[in-house]
Amino acid sequence: MSFSVRILGSSSALPTSQRFLPAHLLNVNEHFFLIDCGEGTQIQLRKYRVRLGKINHIFISHMHGDHVFGIFGLLSSFSLLGRENKLHIYGPEYLEDMLLDHLKYFRSDLTYELAIHKFSCHHSANIYSDKHVEVFTIPLEHRTPACGFLFREQGQERNIRKEMIEKYMIPVSDIVRIKQGADYYTDKGQLIKNSELTLPPFRQRSYAYCSDTIYTESIVTYIQGVDILFHEATFSSEDSKMAEATSHSTASQAAEIARKAGAGKLLIGHYSSRYKDIQLLEKQAREIFQETYAVQDGDLYEVPQERIFGDND
Amino acid sequence: MSFSVRILGSSSALPTSQRFLPAHLLNVNEHFFLIDCGEGTQIQLRKYRVRLGKINHIFISHMHGDHVFGIFGLLSSFSLLGRENKLHIYGPEYLEDMLLDHLKYFRSDLTYELAIHKFSCHHSANIYSDKHVEVFTIPLEHRTPACGFLFREQGQERNIRKEMIEKYMIPVSDIVRIKQGADYYTDKGQLIKNSELTLPPFRQRSYAYCSDTIYTESIVTYIQGVDILFHEATFSSEDSKMAEATSHSTASQAAEIARKAGAGKLLIGHYSSRYKDIQLLEKQAREIFQETYAVQDGDLYEVPQERIFGDND
Numbered sequence: 001m002s003f004s005v006r007i008l009g010s011s012s013a014l015p016t017s018q019r020f021l022p023a024h025l026l027n028v029n030e031h032f033f034l035i036d037c038g039e040g041t042q043i044q045l046r047k048y049r050v051r052l053g054k055i056n057h058i059f060i061s062h063m064h065g066d067h068v069f070g071i072f073g074l075l076s077s078f079s080l081l082g083r084e085n086k087l088h089i090y091g092p093e094y095l096e097d098m099l100l101d102h103l104k105y106f107r108s109d110l111t112y113e114l115a116i117h118k119f120s121c122h123h124s125a126n127i128y129s130d131k132h133v134e135v136f137t138i139p140l141e142h143r144t145p146a147c148g149f150l151f152r153e154q155g156q157e158r159n160i161r162k163e164m165i166e167k168y169m170i171p172v173s174d175i176v177r178i179k180q181g182a183d184y185y186t187d188k189g190q191l192i193k194n195s196e197l198t199l200p201p202f203r204q205r206s207y208a209y210c211s212d213t214i215y216t217e218s219i220v221t222y223i224q225g226v227d228i229l230f231h232e233a234t235f236s237s238e239d240s241k242m243a244e245a246t247s248h249s250t251a252s253q254a255a256e257i258a259r260k261a262g263a264g265k266l267l268i269g270h271y272s273s274r275y276k277d278i279q280l281l282e283k284q285a286r287e288i289f290q291e292t293y294a295v296q297d298g299d300l301y302e303v304p305q306e307r308i309f310g311d312n313d
Numbered sequence: 314m315s316f317s318v319r320i321l322g323s324s325s326a327l328p329t330s331q332r333f334l335p336a337h338l339l340n341v342n343e344h345f346f347l348i349d350c351g352e353g354t355q356i357q358l359r360k361y362r363v364r365l366g367k368i369n370h371i372f373i374s375h376m377h378g379d380h381v382f383g384i385f386g387l388l389s390s391f392s393l394l395g396r397e398n399k400l401h402i403y404g405p406e407y408l409e410d411m412l413l414d415h416l417k418y419f420r421s422d423l424t425y426e427l428a429i430h431k432f433s434c435h436h437s438a439n440i441y442s443d444k445h446v447e448v449f450t451i452p453l454e455h456r457t458p459a460c461g462f463l464f465r466e467q468g469q470e471r472n473i474r475k476e477m478i479e480k481y482m483i484p485v486s487d488i489v490r491i492k493q494g495a496d497y498y499t500d501k502g503q504l505i506k507n508s509e510l511t512l513p514p515f516r517q518r519s520y521a522y523c524s525d526t527i528y529t530e531s532i533v534t535y536i537q538g539v540d541i542l543f544h545e546a547t548f549s550s551e552d553s554k555m556a557e558a559t560s561h562s563t564a565s566q567a568a569e570i571a572r573k574a575g576a577g578k579l580l581i582g583h584y585s586s587r588y589k590d591i592q593l594l595e596k597q598a599r600e601i602f603q604e605t606y607a608v609q610d611g612d613l614y615e616v617p618q619e620r621i622f623g624d625n626d
Contacts, residue, residue: 013389013390013393014390014393014394015355015356015359015386015390016359017356017359017360020356021386039352039353039355039356039382039383039385039386040352040353040356042328042352043328043330043333043352043353046328046329046330047330063418063419064419065385065386065389065419065420066386066389069352069382069385069386069389070352072352072378072382072385073328073334073352073378073379073382076326076378076379076382077326077327080326080327081327094418097418098415098417098418101414101415101417101418102411102414102415104411104414105376105407105410105411105414106376106377106378107378
């Protein structure tokens with residue numbers, strides 16, 4: 001079960017020759033979730049050899065062009081490739097109106113069904129759920145309504161050890177109970193403890209994407225203990241006034257959020273094009289939160305699968 | 314006086330990891346004209362170190378997404394960079410409606426004035442003119458109304474040789490006439506032939522952009538003797554049926570147009586993503602028109618400046 005995020009674009013509003021516009025691709029067990037879709041996202045997806053047809057869900061954080069202008073070409077390319085799967089797009093108010101206005105002129109004959117799901121940026125909500133993962137919005141504070149997204153794996157049952165099924169000839173009818181933690185009595189009345197029959201479940205891995213936002217501690221509640229936090233760091237500490245004026249964050253502020261949330265790892269990005277050397281931003285963040293990584297286009301960050309061993313295991 | 318075209322994107326509708334979407338940049342004496350604006354054009358412009366503020370005129374051939382989806386980000390970036398110069402966009406019907414619909418949601422507070430000029434794709438017209446260059450539309454045949462563009466330098470006067478002004482002490486009042494071809498009489502009545510006083514004018518250089526179109530000889534009239542012809546070559550000869558079905562051209566058909574027009578050089582591009590090796594397309598075209606070049610992203614083609622020496626020079 002993979003759980004990884006690929007950085008498709010690490011710039012803020014102005015792309016550079018090295019940095020594409022914001023887009024992240026989350027891979028949960030080979031199900032792909034696209035988060036934001038700046039101009040050129042489809043080009044990056046091809047560069048990193050992602051099959052476009054594998055993307056069925058797109059999440060748009062807010063209605064600023066650098067986070068959304070790649071969607072027009074992507075919708076069009078899906079059709080050119082003969083897509084038939086329904087495509088789900090999640091976004092704040094106006095995304096639907098904007099897309100429908102756009103589609104009046106282009107590819108009104110989409111080869112696939114498009115479902116646009118609105119969310120409010122005033123409160124957190126569970127906006128998506130399948131058997132692998134749940135997605136929650138994280139209200140952010142920006143110049144326009146904006147939400148981050150928390151992706152969290154679904155809770156897993158304990159895994160039954162196949163060799164034990166054979167050893168004790170456990171009937172199928174008992175397996176569900178055992179996976180839920182029950183012990184087992186053999187035909188001869190022998191007690192077999194659950195810890196012998198099963199392996200503990202895997203830990204629920206999580207990824208939070210918080211961009212764009214001014215420094216706001218209200219985020220912290222939603223992302224406690226997250227494995228990987230991406231938090232925008234448009235500016236360095238020296239430019240904190242500019243961060244405030246434009247409703248963005250500094251690298252140190254991103255680190256402060258990661259520290260308060262007890263995140264496993266902090267990724268920073270969404271850099272202003274004024275910084276040629278982003279190591280400065282990483283350095284400033286690491287003074288507050290050591291496990292900080294300043295992302296580059298193409299970077300892949302993975303959360304390994306780990307079992308949660310309890311006292312009885 | 315430069316006269317060159319930079320290929321910003323050489324793919325057709327689906328970009329590849331090697332090819333961006335259609336956009337060409339014509340440089341006439343450091344005045345830049347952007348022709349088509351596929352997704353990612355602003356990224357390519359940065360890659361090739363073009364100062365965005367130098368672009369004041371954008372020409373859109375037709376309303377298919379691969380030729381126009383880069384304009385949203387470019388308009389936005391112009392504002393972010395504080396542009397004040399008026400921006401002129403030339404395009405077919407609906408371009409204006411589409412852009413105005415789009416701008417309802419994004420950057421309605423552009424920092425600069427936007428002038429959108431409509432043209433008809435039913436007949437050729439002179440749509441732009443300044444002291445260096447004129448632009449004419451070239452009606453094409455595609456699935457949607459489409460026009461190519463002919464850029465032609467303005468006719469130049471003869472250039473007076475500075476050393477002759479000093480040698481014969483020619484007064485300023487005579488210079489205009491001499492540039493137009495008149496001879497000169499000195500105070501002592503000596504006849505100085507114009508050919509001694511001046512250099513012949515530079516030849517009017519020209520560039521034609523023809524994309525997207527099915528093979529149509531009606532183009533030929535508009536581009537007789539053009540220095541560089543770009544003609545789309547989406548398909549190889551083997552796929553000519555597909556070319557016809559989708560209103561595109563093969564490389565051989567592009568070459569046929571170049572041959573009939575007596576072009577100086579033919580550039581082909583707008584390749585279908587099915588061709589990994591575009592040398593095949595170049596080879597097929599060269600069988601008909603030797604001076605064919607299959608373009609790659611980033612290529613720069615220049616037309617050198619040449620004087621037209623007449624019998625008297």
